Amino acid sequence: MTDNTANIPAPAAPHRPNGLFARFIRATELDTRLLGMIGALALIWVGFHLYGQLVNGYGAFLTPRNLWNLSVQTASIGIMATGMVLVIVTRHIDLSVGSVLGFCAMIMGVTQVYILPQLIGLGHPLLWILAICSGLLVGTLVGAFHGFLIAYGKIPAFIVTLGGLLVWRGAAFLVARGETISPVDPTFALLGGGPYGAIGATGSWIIGVIGCAAVLGMMWLGRKRRRGFGFAMRPVWAESFLAIAGCGAVIGAVLLVNAYYWPKGIVKRHVAETGIPVPEGGLFISHGFAIPVLILVAVAILMTILMSRTRFGRYVYAIGGNPEAAELAGINTRWMTVKIFALMGFLTGLSAVVASARLGSATNSLGTLDELYVIAAAVIGGTSLAGGVGTIYGAVLGAFVMQSLQTGMVLIGFDAAIQQVVVGSVLVFAVFLDILYRRNSK
Amino acid sequence: MTQTHTPLVELRDISISFGGIRAVDHVSLDLYPGEVVGLLGHNGAGKSTLIKILSGAYQRDSGEIWIDGKKAEIASPRDAREYNIETIYQTLALADNLDAPSNLFLGRELTNSIGFVDDARMESETRKIMARLNPNFKKLKEPVSALSGGQRQSVAIARAVYFNARILIMDEPTAALGVHETQMVADLIQELKKQGLGIFLISHDTREMMELCDRVSVMKNGQLVGTERVEDVTEDDILSMIIMGKKPGTAAA
Numbered sequence: 001m002t003d004n005t006a007n008i009p010a011p012a013a014p015h016r017p018n019g020l021f022a023r024f025i026r027a028t029e030l031d032t033r034l035l036g037m038i039g040a041l042a043l044i045w046v047g048f049h050l051y052g053q054l055v056n057g058y059g060a061f062l063t064p065r066n067l068w069n070l071s072v073q074t075a076s077i078g079i080m081a082t083g084m085v086l087v088i089v090t091r092h093i094d095l096s097v098g099s100v101l102g103f104c105a106m107i108m109g110v111t112q113v114y115i116l117p118q119l120i121g122l123g124h125p126l127l128w129i130l131a132i133c134s135g136l137l138v139g140t141l142v143g144a145f146h147g148f149l150i151a152y153g154k155i156p157a158f159i160v161t162l163g164g165l166l167v168w169r170g171a172a173f174l175v176a177r178g179e180t181i182s183p184v185d186p187t188f189a190l191l192g193g194g195p196y197g198a199i200g201a202t203g204s205w206i207i208g209v210i211g212c213a214a215v216l217g218m219m220w221l222g223r224k225r226r227r228g229f230g231f232a233m234r235p236v237w238a239e240s241f242l243a244i245a246g247c248g249a250v251i252g253a254v255l256l257v258n259a260y261y262w263p264k265g266i267v268k269r270h271v272a273e274t275g276i277p278v279p280e281g282g283l284f285i286s287h288g289f290a291i292p293v294l295i296l297v298a299v300a301i302l303m304t305i306l307m308s309r310t311r312f313g314r315y316v317y318a319i320g321g322n323p324e325a326a327e328l329a330g331i332n333t334r335w336m337t338v339k340i341f342a343l344m345g346f347l348t349g350l351s352a353v354v355a356s357a358r359l360g361s362a363t364n365s366l367g368t369l370d371e372l373y374v375i376a377a378a379v380i381g382g383t384s385l386a387g388g389v390g391t392i393y394g395a396v397l398g399a400f401v402m403q404s405l406q407t408g409m410v411l412i413g414f415d416a417a418i419q420q421v422v423v424g425s426v427l428v429f430a431v432f433l434d435i436l437y438r439r440n441s442k
Numbered sequence: 443m444t445q446t447h448t449p450l451v452e453l454r455d456i457s458i459s460f461g462g463i464r465a466v467d468h469v470s471l472d473l474y475p476g477e478v479v480g481l482l483g484h485n486g487a488g489k490s491t492l493i494k495i496l497s498g499a500y501q502r503d504s505g506e507i508w509i510d511g512k513k514a515e516i517a518s519p520r521d522a523r524e525y526n527i528e529t530i531y532q533t534l535a536l537a538d539n540l541d542a543p544s545n546l547f548l549g550r551e552l553t554n555s556i557g558f559v560d561d562a563r564m565e566s567e568t569r570k571i572m573a574r575l576n577p578n579f580k581k582l583k584e585p586v587s588a589l590s591g592g593q594r595q596s597v598a599i600a601r602a603v604y605f606n607a608r609i610l611i612m613d614e615p616t617a618a619l620g621v622h623e624t625q626m627v628a629d630l631i632q633e634l635k636k637q638g639l640g641i642f643l644i645s646h647d648t649r650e651m652m653e654l655c656d657r658v659s660v661m662k663n664g665q666l667v668g669t670e671r672v673e674d675v676t677e678d679d680i681l682s683m684i685i686m687g688k689k690p691g692t693a694a695a
Contacts, residue, residue: 321537
């Protein structure tokens, strides 16, 4: 990319602003796709806010409360979207994640409400951990089974997971004859967010400081390594810009989640339970980062490391780019397929934890249509259905875009029918933009 | 002189069928260190299939592979690499979406102390080997889909050279190349030969084969027509072997 722009300085010279932007991109080595997606997200947020302000007289979108809720609602889809990237990059598809999520949630519900209390007693401190393990295990096994059928049975992933879509939804019903299972274990429920399921102001600042330190540390390490090999380095102004933008984003997020206070009713109950003194002017307790959002961030970081820094990730991209070449290079592509689908299943199990904890119960319809939102998030995030191309951060941003559209339309009072029309159109339009982008960047 | 050593590779009585068609029919070949053996024949004569059995991409139905005088079990491309067999395929077998260093090290990535792939070191190693093979090669960070045929070929060759191949299989290495790049490959083959590698070369270009090879083997319809030293035959003899499927004037030779 850098070579291309360097080779054509003559025609670009007259357009000064254009040249400046190109130079900025080259110096910072930022992905223009990433910038485009952040721009689109900003446009959606501001658009909904202004629409609310002008038409309904109250802009509800850009408020700490809404953005905090948006982050929590994105968690479940976002976690699965990171796994869907791997599946789609290797030229497969997984249509079953919504149903598998429902099945895992029912298994965890039955485990923690019916089975474990009889074995180890209600309220046992290990209960929630064992329940989560059961869900993650079931998700991983289901995924591995799908992967096995695809890799060794040579059945197309579309068919295997289309079958799975029906099978696991039915299985979720059969687990408890369609009953809704509640209440979940109180510790388990914290993983779904809510006032108690967030880490508070101090915790959020600690996370923020760690985040900033990580940004600066990674840039310093990268610079050191480049110098070691004598590679070209970013100019100092570009490094400073990236450092300020990165740390600014982290600190901004901390300020935002700390600006959303507990609802009055919950504060009153909390005061009654703990007997802490209420200062004059009322007691304000910050939410801070919600636990499901932290889970999503952790998953996104780990998956990014997996995809960019390990052999496993390299092989995923190689298989997507040219399955035959990957095979000839000695990569066991079939076993890789099993592992990829098992990982997808594991992440679906994790999403099931977040989704059922947020709901406070397990229902057999949990996760219905999630597969479509997850695939849409990955595709909007730049994962190519032709295989070989896709990023984790893109998929997470894609999940934010999908959820922002949903939430925004609910806030300004569009009804469900219009929401569906808009979300569907946006998906097609986003892929069209992506095709244009790729054509122009060649 | 080479004939006095044990052969580097011996293919003994190899056969493979695809759906009732004998793609390779009881073929035996050998290859000595520092030797280039050419495989000639029409499309579908079984050259590529035979060679893919040696490189582990196909499984033979019967026959044996001997390497350094010992019987070898090659069940996958990974096994072939264990025997230092490197293959440059006709289709180049590169992952188009990855850059040159990732392709060069595909399946054998360099890792750092905690097991992460070390992109910087792989890039630096690629730079070094490319400076030797193709000094014009500069696009190390772009997907190989953005490279020309010759540049892609140098990535494939670099892969074989970097990992110290002892047995090199080249399936139409010059098919997609220009004049200059073809000469580059020819020089490289001479260089590798001097280093004592054994090379199987597949090509359609009879004249090129006469220049590059020590011996040529001709295949037709899955069967071996014959193997000749290039000094002993003319280009016309070879052509008649390819077309007629018979050894040149059996009485004369």
